[in-house]
Structure formats: structure tokens, C-alpha cells
Amino acid sequence: MASSATACTKPILPSAFTVSETEKSILCHVSFTKPTPILQKLSHANNRQRVNAVKTVEQREASCGGARGWEEAGEKARILVSEKLGEAGLRVLREFGEVECAYELTAEELCRKISCCDALIVRSGTKVTREVLGAAKGRLKVVGRAGVGIDNVDLQAATELGCLVVNAPTANTIAAAEHAIALLAAMARNVSQADASLKAGKWQRSKYVGVSMVGKTLAVMGFGKVGSEVARRAKGLGMHVIAHDPYAPADRARAIGVDLVSFDQAISTADFVSLHMPLTPTTNKVFNDNTFAKMKKGVRIVNVARGGVIDEDALVRALDSGIVAQAALDVFTEEPPSKDSKLVQHENVTVTPHLGASTKEAQEGVAIEIAEAVLGALKGELSATAVNAPMVAPEVLSELAPYVVLAEKLGRLAVQLVSGGSGIKSVKILYRSARGPDDLDTRLLRAMVTKGIIEPISNTIVNLVNADFIAKQKGLRISEEKVVVDSSPEQPVDSIQVQISGVESKFASAVSESGPISIEGKVKFGEPHLTCVGSFDVDVSLEGNLILCRQVDQPGMIGIVGNILGDQNVNVSFMSVGRTSRRKKAIMAIGVDEEPNTDALDNIGAVPAIEEFVFLKL
Numbered sequence: 326m327a328s329s330a331t332a333c334t335k336p337i338l339p340s341a342f343t344v345s346e347t348e349k350s351i352l353c354h355v356s357f358t359k360p361t362p363i364l365q366k367l368s369h370a371n372n373r374q375r376v377n378a379v380k381t382v383e384q385r386e387a388s389c390g391g392a393r394g395w396e397e398a399g400e401k402a403r404i405l406v407s408e409k410l411g412e413a414g415l416r417v418l419r420e421f422g423e424v425e426c427a428y429e430l431t432a433e434e435l436c437r438k439i440s441c442c443d444a445l446i447v448r449s450g451t452k453v454t455r456e457v458l459g460a461a462k463g464r465l466k467v468v469g470r471a472g473v474g475i476d477n478v479d480l481q482a483a484t485e486l487g488c489l490v491v492n493a494p495t496a497n498t499i500a501a502a503e504h505a506i507a508l509l510a511a512m513a514r515n516v517s518q519a520d521a522s523l524k525a526g527k528w529q530r531s532k533y534v535g536v537s538m539v540g541k542t543l544a545v546m547g548f549g550k551v552g553s554e555v556a557r558r559a560k561g562l563g564m565h566v567i568a569h570d571p572y573a574p575a576d577r578a579r580a581i582g583v584d585l586v587s588f589d590q591a592i593s594t595a596d597f598v599s600l601h602m603p604l605t606p607t608t609n610k611v612f613n614d615n616t617f618a619k620m621k622k623g624v625r626i627v628n629v630a631r632g633g634v635i636d637e638d639a640l641v642r643a644l645d646s647g648i649v650a651q652a653a654l655d656v657f658t659e660e661p662p663s664k665d666s667k668l669v670q671h672e673n674v675t676v677t678p679h680l681g682a683s684t685k686e687a688q689e690g691v692a693i694e695i696a697e698a699v700l701g702a703l704k705g706e707l708s709a710t711a712v713n714a715p716m717v718a719p720e721v722l723s724e725l726a727p728y729v730v731l732a733e734k735l736g737r738l739a740v741q742l743v744s745g746g747s748g749i750k751s752v753k754i755l756y757r758s759a760r761g762p763d764d765l766d767t768r769l770l771r772a773m774v775t776k777g778i779i780e781p782i783s784n785t786i787v788n789l790v791n792a793d794f795i796a797k798q799k800g801l802r803i804s805e806e807k808v809v810v811d812s813s814p815e816q817p818v819d820s821i822q823v824q825i826s827g828v829e830s831k832f833a834s835a836v837s838e839s840g841p842i843s844i845e846g847k848v849k850f851g852e853p854h855l856t857c858v859g860s861f862d863v864d865v866s867l868e869g870n871l872i873l874c875r876q877v878d879q880p881g882m883i884g885i886v887g888n889i890l891g892d893q894n895v896n897v898s899f900m901s902v903g904r905t906s907r908r909k910k911a912i913m914a915i916g917v918d919e920e921p922n923t924d925a926l927d928n929i930g931a932v933p934a935i936e937e938f939v940f941l942k943l
């Protein structure tokens with residue numbers, strides 16, 4: 326067996342094997358990875374370096390950046406709140422972390438501050454762009470949107486960078502619905518125009534004759550939380566309510582006495598149209614010259630959703646031509662809109678400065694909702710309001726916790742069995758379980774296998790948020806198969822097998838008869854165990870480091886290897902032998918607490934009966 330040295334600061338490969346750059350990266354990386362709680366691994370960037378204590382804010386900002394975090398630095402989590410947040414939420418945050426409220430930051434200021442922050446809390450006024458997320462350089466773990474609409478956060482960039490985005494989707498629903506109704510009524514009765522006129526000393530009763538709402542048709546566009554509350558209230562005002570929402574269940578609409586109709590039907594029959602859909606690429610400027618042309622002449626429009634769903638120039642044209650009699654707008658494409666905006670200045674337009682969520686009650690509720698979501702994320706919990714990560718029910722999460730550890734360790738082991746230089750393209754994860762495929766949520770497990778495979782061979786931080794994206798980006802096809810087996814239904818999973826195909830292994834025995842590198846593990850007594858390597862059954866607890874040897878099955882092998890390790894003061898934590906048949910080939914799996922030095926590994930390699938071996942870090 327040939328010998329070589331690694332360029333790692335810690336020697337960790339047996340001298341028997343040549344070391345590729347990939348392998349060096351695996352081993353250097355692995356040796357610096359600090360164990361973190363399971364769930365923190367899921368949602369946190371892995372911070373690998375310690376940061377020195379710094380004194381002033383300026384010094385700290387200058388020294389921040391890189392994937393450094395509060396846990397590694399022994400500091401409190403740093404939470405930047407960039408827009409006004411209710412006091413109750415701030416109190417919750419302050420109990421946990423160091424909170425900085427800095428409002429009206431420029432993009433540059435935000436980019437500078439963000440590199441020192443573990444969490445950022447925004448409302449609708451802060452643009453969380455790719456630049457901002459990138460400037461965090463891996464430290465930012467969570468963006469909390471204190472409200473519903475997340476169109477001001479670049480979700481794609483956040484996902485790519487493994488940054489969790491959470492929102493507060495429920496606390497401002499009623500406030501927004503009430504504001505829509507307020508605008509509807511104010512518009513119908515010219516309240517704001519009449520108010521301004523009277524304050525200007527005029528008494529114009531005939532000019533401000535309004536229209537009644539009772540008996541009129543209201544089209545609610547977007548029948549979600551706010552839309553359905555608006556519908557409920559409008560029904561109370563005696564309006565006939567119809568709604569358009571391609572994704573809303575008809576029975577929910579029926580329960581409120583609302584007919585779900587097509588887009589065209591909604592806009593062509595309505596006297597009033599109230600917008601409650603999110604701003605997405607599909608809804609962007611969905612109200613434009615074409616759609617206004619289909620509306621009933623004299624229609625009245627309320628927008629408490631997002632300015633961007635309306636082509637504002639087209640709305641001005643529709644107002645001028647009389648197609649739209651009046652509009653009441655809380656939201657604008659650009660906020661604040663320019664002072665000379667024709668739309669804002671239009672005499673038939675009533676405006677408010679994005680006040681939909683601005684009631685005391687809603688703001689306190691939103692602040693608490695987002696504070697709890699952000700703290701949960703910082704603590705490594707999966708959030709029920711995650712926008713860019715799968716939501717996993719707490720009971721599923723606790724049940725899967727030991728399997729999550731197993732999945733990552735199997736991924737980490739499997740990748741170390743691949744010969745350096747051969748790119749990994751195809752990974753298959755096979756779950757054996759007593760439960761039917763639909764009863765087993767494997768998203769977490771897949772993410773952890775992905776993390777285990779990718780992190781050791783790249784600088785990319787992988788977590789539940791970005792696992793699928795990163796795998797795709799690296800050209801890694803991860804397929805899954807769930808096989809129902811006769812095992813305890815109490816256990817969500819009986820075993821997990823990770824197969825890597827189309828690559829060579831540096832430990833030939835790890836290649837199964839069917840071709841791929843294959844290792845399998847189980848959870849036993851709550852701990853992850855390796856139970857199969859290639860075609861060999863083993864049974865070792867997955868902790869510390871592992872030496873796998875293939876040898877001729879003969880007496881004394883355990884003693885020989887044990888003595889070599891003992892001579893170098895390396896403690897063997899467990900040992901297991903699996904064999905194909907008696908006195909033929911056997912695999913010895915040896916768990917070691919310490920890292921054997923090169924001499925120890927050389928000596929193992931020199932034992933004549935040992936045909937191949939590999940040292941693996943878990």
C-alpha cells in the first residue's frame with residue numbers, strides 16, 4: 326500500500342491512500358466542525374470560527390462578516406429591527422438577544438450592519454435584496470417579516486443562501502380587512518374629499534353625493550385570510566359578494582355565502598372590486614388597460630393588497646375615462662409614491678399611506694408573532710410560519726430527531742467512501758419503514774443526507790432551507806425510495822440506506838453487489854448505528870471516528886488491530902465484525918475516540934491479513 330500525507334492541519338487519512346484535493350477538503354472541514362444541536366443544524370448556518378470580543382459598534386461592524394455567529398462567538402444573538410415593531414415583540418426579543426432598532430437605513434447602511442446580525446426583522450418598507458442577504462456573508466440565519474406580504478424579500482436569494490424567512494401571517498388580518506372596509510365606505514361616500522373641502526372652508530353637499538353599498542356587487546380578488554374577512558363584513562353591509570381566487574376551496578366560500586367565479590366574471594359584473602391577492606410574478610400588474618376595459622363602467626376599486634398588482638398609469642387612464650369612477654388605495658408600486666403622482670393627486674382617488682396593518686392591536690400581535698417565530702428559528706426550531714422551508718409538525722420533528730442525526734452521519738460517511746476526483750452525481754436514499762410511503766415525511770431526512778454529503782466536499786453551508794437547491798446546483802440528483810417492511814410501526818423508520826452510484830470507492834467492500842457504494846444505518850436505543858457496509862452486516866454506534874478494515878476472516882485480528890491502536894493511546898469505543906461467510910472475507914468496523922496518527926494507520930495497513938482499510942470521520 327502506498328503512503329502519502331495530507332495538507333490538513335490535522336493528519337487524518339491513513340497513509341495507505343493517496344489524497345485528492347476533495348479528500349483534503351473533506352477531512353480538513355470535518356475536523357473543524359463543531360457538533361451543534363440537531364435542529365440548529367437544520368436551520369442554522371454552521372459557524373466554524375471564533376470571533377474575538379470587540380468593543381465599539383464600528384469595530385464590531387468592521388470585524389463582522391463571514392459565517393460567524395453568536396453561539397460561536399459566545400455572544401447573545403444580534404437582532405436588527407429595521408422598522409417600527411410593537412413594544413411587546415421587542416420585549417420578547419430582548420429577553421433572548423441583543424436588539425438594535427435602526428430605522429430608515431439606506432441600502433448601504435443595511436448591508437454594512439447585516440454582516441453582524443443573526444436575525445433581521447422588517448416590515449414592508451425594507452428591501453431585503455440579494456445584495457443585503459449576500460452582505461450577511463452567511464451569518465444571517467433568519468429574516469422575520471412582521472406582517473404578511475413577503476414581496477420585499479428576495480426569497481430565491483434567501484433560499485440559495487440558506488437563510489430562513491418567516492412571516493407573521495395572521496395577526497394583521499382583521500386590521501387589513503377593516504381598513505379595506507373603511508376605504509370602501511369612505512370612497513363610496515367621498516369622505517376624504519368632503520373632509521378636505523370642509524376644512525378648506527367650503528360646504529359642498531351636492532358635490533359629494535355618494536353611492537350606496539347595499540345591494541351592490543363586490544368582487545373580492547384573492548379569497549385568503551384578508552379577502553374572506555372583507556367578504557364577511559361586506560355581506561354584513563348588505564352587499565352581494567363574489568370572489569375570484571384560483572386556489573381557494575369552494576366550500577370555504579360557500580360557508581360565507583360567497584360565489585367563487587372566474588377572473589373575467591368577477592371584474593365584469595362587480596360594482597366594487599377589492600384586491601387581496603399577494604404580489605407575485607403572476608399578479609404583477611394584473612389590473613391593466615385590458616382588464617380595466619372589461620370592467621363595468623363606473624366601477625370602484627379598493628386596493629389594500631400591493632400597489633404592484635395594478636398598472637398605476639393604466640388606472641389613471643381608466644379614472645380619466647370614467648371606466649373607474651373611484652379608487653381607494655392603501656398601497657403603491659413605489660412607497661412612498663412621488664409627491665406629484667397623478668394617481669395620488671387624482672380627485673377621484675382616496676389614499677392612505679400603507680395603513681392596512683396599522684392598528685395598535687395588530688401591531689402588538691404581529692410583533693409578538695414575529696418575535697416568537699424569529700427566536701424559534703434562532704434556537705434551531707422549525708417554524709410554523711416558514712416561508713421558504715418545509716413546515717414540519719412538532720410531533721413529526723421530535724419523532725424524527727434521532728433519524729435526522731443518522732441521516733447526516735450516513736451522508737457524511739458515504740461521501741468519504743468515494744474516491745477523490747470522481748464527481749458524485751447520483752444519490753439514492755432508501756427508507757425501510759413499517760409505515761406507508763404517505764405516512765413518512767422524509768424531507769428532513771433527505772435534507773440531512775444532502776447536508777452530510779455536500780458539506781464535507783464544499784464550502785457550502787447546507788440546511789433545510791437550501792438543501793434541495795444546493796443539491797440541484799451541484800448537479801446532484803437525489804432520489805428516494807420508501808419500502809414498507811414488517812417492523813415496529815412505533816418507529817417511523819426501520820433503516821436508512823444511502824447509495825452513491827457512478828463513482829469509485831476507496832474502500833471496495835463498500836460497493837454493494839448491485840454496483841453503488843452503499844451503507845445502511847438504524848437507530849438503536851435512540852442512537853444512530855451503522856448496520857451495513859456494501860454487502861457486509863456490521864453493528865457499530867456512529868460516534869467519534871471509524872476505521873473500516875476488510876480482512877481475511879481469521880482468529881486474532883481484533884487483538885492485532887486493538888494492540889496497534891492501544892500502543893498509540895487510541896481508545897477503541899466499539900468493534901464489530903461482519904463477514905460474508907466463515908473464514909472468508911470479513912469487515913471489521915472499529916470506533917475510536919481519538920484520531921489515530923499516521924504511524925498507527927500505517928501499522929494497521931501493514932497487517933498482512935488486512936486487504937484494505939479506510940479511516941472515516943463522523
Ligand SMILES: NC(=O)C1=CN([C@@H]2O[C@H](COP(=O)(O)OP(=O)(O)OC[C@H]3O[C@@H](n4cnc5c(N)ncnc54)[C@H](O)[C@@H]3O)[C@@H](O)[C@H]2O)C=CC1
Nearest residue numbers: 473474501547548549550551570572602603629630681682
Ligand atoms: N395593506 C396592508 O397593510 C396589508 C396588506 N396585505 C396584503 O394582502 C395580501 C393578502 O393577505 P392575506 O389574505 O393574509 O394572505 P393569504 O395568503 O391568506 O391570501 C392571499 C390569497 O390570494 C390568493 N391568490 C393568489 N394568487 C391569486 C391570483 N392570481 N388571483 C386571485 N387570488 C390569488 C391566494 O390563493 C390566497 O387565497 C398580502 O399578500 C399582502 O400583500 C396584508 C396585510 C396588511
Ligand SMILES: O=C(O)C(=O)COP(=O)(O)O
Nearest residue numbers: 448449471472473474682
Ligand atoms: O402585512 C402586510 O403584508 C402589510 O402590508 C403590512 O405592512 P406593514 O407591516 O404595515 O409595513
